Amino acid sequence: MSLQNPPVNSLSLEFLTDICISVEKLEMDKTCRGLIITSSLPKVFSAGLDIMEMYGKSPERCGEFWRAVQEMWLKLYGSNMVTIAAINGSSPAGGCLMSMTCDYRIMADNPRYSIGLNETQLGIVAPFWFKDTMTNTVGHRTTELSLQLGQMYNPAEALKIGLVDQLVPEDQVSHYSHTNHDQVTTPDRSKSMMRKPTIDKLTSKREADIQNFVSFITKDSIQKSIGMYLEMLKKRKR
Numbered sequence: 001m002s003l004q005n006p007p008v009n010s011l012s013l014e015f016l017t018d019i020c021i022s023v024e025k026l027e028m029d030k031t032c033r034g035l036i037i038t039s040s041l042p043k044v045f046s047a048g049l050d051i052m053e054m055y056g057k058s059p060e061r062c063g064e065f066w067r068a069v070q071e072m073w074l075k076l077y078g079s080n081m082v083t084i085a086a087i088n089g090s091s092p093a094g095g096c097l098m099s100m101t102c103d104y105r106i107m108a109d110n111p112r113y114s115i116g117l118n119e120t121q122l123g124i125v126a127p128f129w130f131k132d133t134m135t136n137t138v139g140h141r142t143t144e145l146s147l148q149l150g151q152m153y154n155p156a157e158a159l160k161i162g163l164v165d166q167l168v169p170e171d172q173v174s175h176y177s178h179t180n181h182d183q184v185t186t187p188d189r190s191k192s193m194m195r196k197p198t199i200d201k202l203t204s205k206r207e208a209d210i211q212n213f214v215s216f217i218t219k220d221s222i223q224k225s226i227g228m229y230l231e232m233l234k235k236r237k238r
């Protein structure tokens, strides 16, 4: 599955819905042995959630958006397929979350790229299931530091903390993803055993999580922080 939503593969409601439909189709395809997620765009795996979906939108629309974010996570984290993230560019926030849903992460060894949960930099708090996914990937202490600082990691740092499993030359990300994927032929039952408690936690709190998101994101102070962050993104470009 090659992500293609220019300019930066931000995860809008529409794009998330497309991703969910694609994953669902693959999940039902008995001939499909697994999934490699990568990006068709240069330099960016995914810029994370589409910030415009969280800025100046109605509570109803925000709720619909958040349900789609949850759905993407539930489908990928709970997938019966062997999944590999072939991270061929930067992968902040929701992009990092998407990578962490996979069984294995291969990243392009380009020091210009970065990956991490940077929500704190936007003045927002990473939801509990983002935090749980990171804890399951890199451990409690690293997650605590990482979330408090909104830390982004270059590839070497990401490998060191275990946020990615392997660094490869930029032009060989696809080759290594396929080679690694071929070595794992059957999805292991231990995957669902390890992930079920985390998945059950969100499933049982799904509606409350949507309500929390909507009331948090529509607060004036949070809208102001997001607006300032968007301005900063645009200025940085010039």
Ligand SMILES: CCCCCCCCCC/C=C/CC(=O)SCCNC(=O)CCNC(=O)[C@H](O)C(C)(C)COP(=O)(O)OP(=O)(O)OC[C@H]1O[C@@H](n2cnc3c(N)ncnc32)[C@H](O)[C@@H]1OP(=O)(O)O
Residues within 6 Å of the ligand: 007, 008, 010, 043, 044, 046, 047, 048, 049, 050, 051, 052, 090, 092, 093, 094, 095, 118, 119, 122, 124, 125, 126, 127, 212, 213, 216, 217, 233, 234, 237
């Ligand atoms: C206590 C109660 C708790 C309740 C729970 C509430 C919880 C709320 C949690 C919400 C969770 C959010 C997770 C997220 O994913 S938020 C998104 C975070 N993403 C980012 O911060 C990424 C920002 N982008 C970048 O760093 C860079 O763009 C890049 C990905 C490194 C690529 O850099 P590059 O130089 O190639 O590209 P540009 O920066 O020039 O960007 C091109 C245009 O794209 C726009 N852009 C970038 N990122 C996003 C985005 N995520 N959404 C929407 N738009 C984005 C950028 O502004 C440029 O637009 P322009 O061309 O119009 O200027």
